[in-house]
Amino acid sequence: MNAVVLAVALPLLGAFLTPSLARLSLPLGRLFGPGLLAFCLWLLWGIARALGDATAGVALGGFAPPLGIAFHLDRLALLFALAVPAMVLALWPWGGRPREWSLTLVLAAAATGLALSGDLFNLYVFYELLAVASYGLIAANQRPAAQAAALRYLLLSAAGSALALLGIALVYTQTGTLNLAQLALLAPVSLDGPLGLAAFALLLLGIGVKAEAFPVNTWVPEVYATAPSRLAGLLAGLVSKLAVLVIVRLLLVVFQRPEATQLMLVLGVLGIAWGELAAWRARDLSRQLAWSSVGQLGIVFVAFSLPGETGVLAGLAVALHHLLVKPALFLLARHWNGALEGLRGAARRAPLAGALFALFALSLVGVPPLPGFWAKFVTLSGLFAQPGPLCSLAAVVILTATLVEAAYLFRTLTLLFGPGGEEPRMAPHGALDLGTATAFAGLLLAGVIWLQPLTGDLHGIARQAVDMDTYVDTDLPTPRP
Amino acid sequence: MTPPPIEFLLYGGALALVALGLAGLVMARHLFRSILALGILEAGANLLLVLAGYRAGGVAPILTPGTLGQPMVDPVPQALVLTAIVIGVGVQALALALALRVHQAYGTLDVAEVRGRMEADTDAAAGLEPETSRDLPAVERPS
Numbered sequence: 001m002n003a004v005v006l007a008v009a010l011p012l013l014g015a016f017l018t019p020s021l022a023r024l025s026l027p028l029g030r031l032f033g034p035g036l037l038a039f040c041l042w043l044l045w046g047i048a049r050a051l052g053d054a055t056a057g058v059a060l061g062g063f064a065p066p067l068g069i070a071f072h073l074d075r076l077a078l079l080f081a082l083a084v085p086a087m088v089l090a091l092w093p094w095g096g097r098p099r100e101w102s103l104t105l106v107l108a109a110a111a112t113g114l115a116l117s118g119d120l121f122n123l124y125v126f127y128e129l130l131a132v133a134s135y136g137l138i139a140a141n142q143r144p145a146a147q148a149a150a151l152r153y154l155l156l157s158a159a160g161s162a163l164a165l166l167g168i169a170l171v172y173t174q175t176g177t178l179n180l181a182q183l184a185l186l187a188p189v190s191l192d193g194p195l196g197l198a199a200f201a202l203l204l205l206g207i208g209v210k211a212e213a214f215p216v217n218t219w220v221p222e223v224y225a226t227a228p229s230r231l232a233g234l235l236a237g238l239v240s241k242l243a244v245l246v247i248v249r250l251l252l253v254v255f256q257r258p259e260a261t262q263l264m265l266v267l268g269v270l271g272i273a274w275g276e277l278a279a280w281r282a283r284d285l286s287r288q289l290a291w292s293s294v295g296q297l298g299i300v301f302v303a304f305s306l307p308g309e310t311g312v313l314a315g316l317a318v319a320l321h322h323l324l325v326k327p328a329l330f331l332l333a334r335h336w337n338g339a340l341e342g343l344r345g346a347a348r349r350a351p352l353a354g355a356l357f358a359l360f361a362l363s364l365v366g367v368p369p370l371p372g373f374w375a376k377f378v379t380l381s382g383l384f385a386q387p388g389p390l391c392s393l394a395a396v397v398i399l400t401a402t403l404v405e406a407a408y409l410f411r412t413l414t415l416l417f418g419p420g421g422e423e424p425r426m427a428p429h430g431a432l433d434l435g436t437a438t439a440f441a442g443l444l445l446a447g448v449i450w451l452q453p454l455t456g457d458l459h460g461i462a463r464q465a466v467d468m469d470t471y472v473d474t475d476l477p478t479p480r481p
Numbered sequence: 482m483t484p485p486p487i488e489f490l491l492y493g494g495a496l497a498l499v500a501l502g503l504a505g506l507v508m509a510r511h512l513f514r515s516i517l518a519l520g521i522l523e524a525g526a527n528l529l530l531v532l533a534g535y536r537a538g539g540v541a542p543i544l545t546p547g548t549l550g551q552p553m554v555d556p557v558p559q560a561l562v563l564t565a566i567v568i569g570v571g572v573q574a575l576a577l578a579l580a581l582r583v584h585q586a587y588g589t590l591d592v593a594e595v596r597g598r599m600e601a602d603t604d605a606a607a608g609l610e611p612e613t614s615r616d617l618p619a620v621e622r623p624s
Binding site: 121124125128131132135136139143144145147148149150151152154155158159161162163165166168169170172173176178222225226283284286287337338339342 | 532557575583
């Protein structure tokens, strides 16, 4: 189990070796990063297989958790830890410069650490590392608009980090510990007051910057419209999900109280309304997809705010679906980034790309039998089963947003497949982008075929994630007070 | 009238720094001021975290023959703050470098102007006309 540390350490080490290797020999530098990530994927896969249904804590450096810092391994953590090297490999910036390969490896290391960490201290450090890597990657594009977008994103994100640090400070003043398992024991007493809620609100807002949460998501269209499509896919697909994972861990382990979930629900509903309406108004494809990502993350927030196992199941379903669909859409939109009107008939000249785009768009709207339908269905049925006007309101907002989503995506599809647009102004799709998107489509269709076992697996993950006794016993092996 | 305990002053000061930084970030019209406000906000958060581990009369948490057995301040927040300070310095340097680049490209660091230029650039790259509305004031409508 201790080998899991390598999944964080190796990409980090590789990030610093890549520039030197690339100077030695460019092909070697080019293959070094993907090779490391493939090794990490294999390593994590082996650990996940060996662990099975069990959980494990890894004390870094051999210092036991209340004193030292720890990784917490369970199926939820390993699922996202596996998603990191897989997604980074799929969206690897092959065409970039050594600096970008380096930063992408830092991003992978930080994201893996974020998924595995069982300690607020480490969560903060990995979150910052992820943030710094993403600033660098966005600013690697030399266009002035990208530089301005990177600066505006940096200011918002750094302010969010400071707020999250403030939340951590509040947690520490109330409990005197940063270990999540120990916090789970202390929270019902120590964090029950308004200060505990304030700490959660600060952490939610701070980490919510990366998770595209409602009031702090203004960076989304600016960055995604100027970033290369692979980076946009990585940020929208992977990084936002890891930020959500951190928030959900905090919600489940530390802040189990109705006010906290309500806060998430309200932010989620506002995010859905804001994102989908802005996407409807968007005039070019990359900004339409960016705003739609804000709306989808709103649904993820609403889904995770459902209590207990249902919430984790619904949230995972929506989050994993978006993790797969949005990067593929960004890849396909790479050569269709002009005004929507200019896309007339584009799918007729690129039938495969058009068909894939239609498949992903339909799944995003939630047309049965595609997995997007099932994800939204689980969320909505969970919402309707809850008492209270807020949950019903959220369900109504999701249904309305689905209509809006259908309206703008079908409009885009009509333009893509419609007649007209004789001059072939757009470059054809690269084989790499198309291949990656096809692989994602294969996974999506596999999700349709193996929906039953997939649901069973997600149920198992959700059951384990809400089981706090096991969580505490895993990380704090000493008998409880 | 007795003076308030020193803790009130320190906590109040830290929270005031946070409030000042947030207000600055929200209200600044100039990007350089935003970067300064960010520094103030981070200083406030760091100060609050150090205070969380403060112990009256404690010494630095380093084990030497002289400090053995004396009360010590909590080392965990100090380690966290040290990390946060290092990250903060790096991020601010990066922000300044980006601000320089933006200034070279646009000749201004005014928040609204930079945003307008950025959106115009993005629109132009996508081949879009500048966004207009017939509800705009007549002077801002393109003729």
